[in-house]
Amino acid sequence: MFRAAAPPVAHRPEHGKGAQVAHHPTRASAPGAYPFRLNMYSVPPVQDITVDDFESWALDRLRVLAEIETASARNQPWSEIKAAIERRSNEYLVLRSNAVAQSGAVATAAAKAKELQRERAKDHVSHFVLRLAFSRTEELRRRFVHAETALFRYRLETEHLAEREAFLRAQDFVWRAVPPEEQRRHREQLLAVHPRLATTFDSESFLQVPWHRVPDLVERRRVLVLRGTAWIPTKEQSSLILAEFHARLQAQLESTARALPRLDEDDRLLPVLEHLSMGSMVGATNDYTNAALVGVDGESVHITADMVAPLVRQHAPLCMRHLHETLSTSHHLRHYGRLQYNLFLKELGLPVEEALLFWRRMFSTMTDDKFNKEHRYNIRHGYGLEGRRLNYPAKSCARIITQDPPGPQDTHGCPFRHFSPQNLSTALSTYYHVAPDEQAEILQAAKAGHYHVACTRLFEITHAKQGVARGDGLGQGESVAHPNRYMEASWRLAQQPAEAAPQAMDER
Structure with missing residues (x-):
């Protein structure tokens, strides 16, 4: 204990x-x-x-x-x-x-x-x-x-x-009741703050508390401040209790x-x-366990190497989209980038045979011998087929944000956490065509450390045509806490009939 x-x-x-x-x-x-x-x-x-x-x-x-x-x-x-x-x-x-x-x-x-x-x-x-x-x-x-x-x-x-x-x-609240004679003496000042009490003033009572204990009421000019104390109507007791708490x-x-x-x-x-x-950085969540995308017939979709690029470009969150585009242009990812993206694709439902084919195509500038020596084992290891043969889960947002922070040459991590504001704005424009006025809220949330809020807002903006409104999140207000959950929610929206998705463009 x-x-x-x-x-x-x-x-x-x-x-x-x-x-x-x-x-x-x-x-x-x-x-x-x-x-x-x-x-x-x-x-x-x-x-x-x-x-x-x-x-x-x-x-x-x-x-x-x-x-x-x-x-x-x-x-x-x-x-x-x-x-x-x-x-x-x-x-x-x-x-x-x-x-x-x-x-x-x-x-x-x-x-x-x-x-x-x-x-x-x-x-x-x-x-x-x-x-x-x-x-x-x-x-x-x-x-x-x-x-x-x-x-x-x-x-x-x-x-x-x-x-x-x-x-x-x-409770042991140290509040002093205002004596009736003092209350009558300051009647004019009290009614200036609380004009609605004019007809019931004689039956009202007030509490006296140091003004700094109720800053919300002082800010809204809801109390009389006299000699360092705030005079609070008993009806406003809730604000006083909250301030004490x-x-x-x-x-x-x-x-x-x-x-x-x-x-x-x-x-x-x-x-x-x-x-x-x-x-606490991204909200409590468990690792994503739904290992495959589901089609309209309720069956799991068999994903091939050829399907990865269009799926990621249409449905993936910014962290995985950035990894894919970097891999597509440079034909290489450093170790933690490969690990993060490989586990994401594995959880998406990409079979190991198709994963090997996908990575071999993407690493097009190296020889087969080099690929087999340096990458084949690690890809299979992520699927639990080598080494200790553990079934490694795809990384959640909390793990991506807090573990293995990226260095100057790395591309893994969370863009909302690890990108500069300028690079984040460029990525939002390049990958998702988010207008500058819509970016402001995302950038502000990222700056404040609310990375999951920024990512969730991006989802809402990019899925407004499918009927996603502000505050809906991934569904019923759910915030992004895992890249694969983001992907699954985007995929699910794409499967619904067009007529079933109400337009919410005016709420973006």
Whole structure:
């Protein structure tokens, strides 16, 4: 197990046990330890969990946070972000309120309570695991705080009123109520900010809080700022709660970052945390496992060497399109470029015999003897037919972005991550004929580090004629997380009848 104290720090595992997250010494873990669905995450959890749960729970939460970040990066309205959170939460991070869980037969009350506690334990533990992964850099901390605050806001807004009020009463919020005489003394100033309260002013109440705790309300001029404090109507309490959550989490992450060096003594946790932080760059995803394109008859398409070029030029993402065009013009790819492209074609469904034929044709400037000595083995090795005979998966976006960064002469990697803005713009124009005004959003997303958002937007722009609108992604809002998934989605759109694809050109 590993033991994390406040601030959460991991220590060397003990043999034969799971993972344990320790908490504040005055709090004890017990049945019913999570009375509320909402959680300010002020106290780290304490329970034994397996290493598998340690990672799988965090990955499930990461999928929800990745959906939030993607929707925010694409400037979707809060209503759409809420829908995305609800969809992903129902799939990966179910967290029911007491009112919902207690409905039903009395005979199952104990079982429901146990399941409710497990849901909340998963939520609690996964939050603290991701704290460890996301506290490593200032950028990761900023992204984590933003996504977690949005998730908390969704839960706060969708919680039952009685449950929410009970949760708030249990918190130690340091807010000062404005005395009625002070409120009357500043009536004119308060009504200047809140004119709609003119008829109900005497029955309204206000809370006093340091102005820097509610910057969103100050920015929108929704509060009276007086002597360094913001006077907030009780009705605006949600903004105050969110600001408190944001401020606390930011401070706790900074505390965790200072404690991270002590994790070095645990050689089991570091790979897990590295994997989680890597996945955060493009959203959590599993490796693509659908190994072939499917035709309209539902059968897998038999791909030949002759089909590779037209398929890639019509359906492939920019990373694979760039590799193919470089191979076509120079008749050569360096090692990591060959590896990345070979596994992509393998996952696409190109048989090994056709792969050997394809690569031999592309390496047209070398002799058969040189090809057989230097490349035949590696191509077969990628198919699991040589060496250790492992079935290597095609590289996901996370692996392409974070592993084996390209050097000056390399062509592998992710163009949205590794190209300069000028080279990226040229590639978008040359390969996809994307107009300059449509490139702006893609370039901005890439510059901000939202590489999957940039790639997803490219998919939407280049498939608008097939009915793909802004926000649709690869389908139902899915973002690009794997080159083969991009390819499969593009291929699937091409198979649908022309009359079944509504035009969405005006939404590009």
